[in-house]
Amino acid sequence: MKDMAVADEVVLPPQPRSYEGVNWVGLQTLYLREVRRFWKVGMQTLAAPVVTALLYMLVFVVAVGGGRAVNGVAYGSFVAPGLIMMQVLSNAFANSSSSLLQAKFNGLMGDFMTPPLTPLEHLIGFGLGAATRGVFVGGVAAVAVIPFARLPMAAPWAIAFFGLGAALIMGFVGIMAGLWAEKFDHMAAVTNFVIMPMTFLSGTFYLIERLPEPFRSFSKYNPVFYLIDGFRYGFIGRHEGSLTAGVAMTLGLIAFTGFVCFRMFQTGYKIKT
Template identity: 65%
Template sequence: MTDLASTRPPGLPQPRRYDGVNWVGVKTLYLREVRRFWKVGAQTVAAPVVTTLLYMLVFVVALQGARPPLHGTPFAEFVAPGLIMMAVLNNAFANASSSLIQAKIMGTSTDFLTPPLSPLELTIGFALGAATRGVVVGLVTAVCVMPFARLGVANLAAVVWFSLTASLLMGMLGVFAGLWAEKFDQLAAVQNFLIMPMTFLSGTFYLVDSLPEPFATISHFNPIFYMIDGFRYGFIGQAEGNIWIGVAMSALLTLAMAYACWLVFRSGWRLKS
C-alpha cells in the first residue's frame, strides 16, 4: 500500500510523526492550563487563600481557648492541614472542570482536539495542569496559615504523597465534571452538592471517631477522609485511620480515574457530539 505522506508534493510540509508520547504536545497543553489560571491569579490563587484564612480566623482565633486539644494536638495545628488540603482539592477540581466547560461553551475544544494528542496525552496534560494549581494554592495557603498554627513536618513523604495524589485525583474528577456539565449551573451543583460536603464531612474540623454511629463508620468510606487524615499525619504524626489504607486507596483511585479519563477522551464523550 502506498504511504499517503510519500505522495505529497515536495513543496508542502509533511505531517509530523511522533514515536511514543508526543511530549511537545503534552508540555504545550500543560503550559496552557497553567497560564490559564495564572493569568487570573487574584481569583484562582489569592481568593482561596483568603477563604482559608477566614476559616482559621473563625475556628481558631475567635474560638481560641474554647476548643480543647484533639489527640493532644492544639486545635490550630489540627485544623490547619485539613484546611490546606481542602484548598488543594477544591482548586484542582475547579481548574480542569472550568477549563473543559469553557472550551465546550466557547467552542474552543478544537484547540486540544485538533493537535496530534492521544487520549493518554490529553489526560496527562489536564491532570498535571489541575494538580499544579492545587499544589500552588496549597503551598501559598500553608505559608499564610503559619502565623496562626505552628506546623512542623513529621513525615515529609506523607505530605508529598497525599498532596500529589489528591490533586491529581480531583483534577481528573474535574475532567469528568467539565465534560458532563452543559452549563455552569450544573458544574456548580457538582461542586456544591458533592465535592464541598465530602470535604467538610471528612474530619477537617473534628475527629471522625467522635461522631455517633453510623456516621463515624460511614465517614471511613469517604476517600477524602483518608486524604485529609494522611496529609495531617504528615504534619502532626498522628492519624485517625490506617495510613496504609489511605496510601493504597489514593493510589488505586488515582489510577482508576486516569483510566476512566483515558476512556472518555478516547470516545470523545460530550466533546465530539
C-alpha cells in the same frame, strides 16, 4: 520539457506530522496552557483561597477552638493541615473542570482535539496542570496559616504523597465533570452536592469519632477523609484512620479516575458531535 514535467507533478497537501512515542512539544504546550491560564488570574486563583483559609482559621481556631487540644495537639495545628488540603482539592478540581467546560461553552474544544495529541497526552496535560494549581495554592495557603498554627513536619513523605495524590485525583475528577457537564449549573451541582459534602464530612475541623451516626460511618468510607488524615499525619505525626488503607486508596483512586478520564478522551465522550 523540464518545465512541463514539473507542472505535471501532483502537489500533495501538507501531511499530518507523524509522532513516534510521546508528542513532547504538544504535551508541554497543553500543560503550560493550563498553568498560564490560572496564573493570569492570580487574584482569583491565589489570593482568594488564602483569604478563605485565613477566615476559616479565624472562625474555627480563634473564635471556636480557643486554647483546647484535639488528638493531643493544639487545635490550630490540628485544623491547619485540613484547611491546606481543602485548597488543594478545590483548586485542582476547579482548574481542569472549568478549563474543559469553558472550552465547550465557547465552542473551542477543537483547540484541544485538533492537535496531534493522544488520549493519554490529554490526560497527562490536563491532570498535571490541575495538580500544579492545587499544590501551588496549597503551598501558598500553608505559608499564610503558619503564623496562626505551629506546623511541624513529622513525616515529609506523607505530606508529599497525600498532597500530590489528592491534587491528581481531584484534577482527574475535574476532567470527568468538565467533559460530562453541559452547562455551569451541572458543575455547580457537582461542587455543592458531591465535593463540598465529602470535604466537610472528612474530619477537617474535628475527629470523626465525635460525629453522630450515620455521618460517622459515612466518613469512614469517605476517600477525602483518608487524604486529609494522611496529610495531617505528615505534619503532626498523628492519624485517626489507617495509613495503609489511605495509601492504597490514594493509589487506587489515581489509577481508577485516570483510567476513566483516558477512556472519555479515547471515546470522545461529549467531545465528538
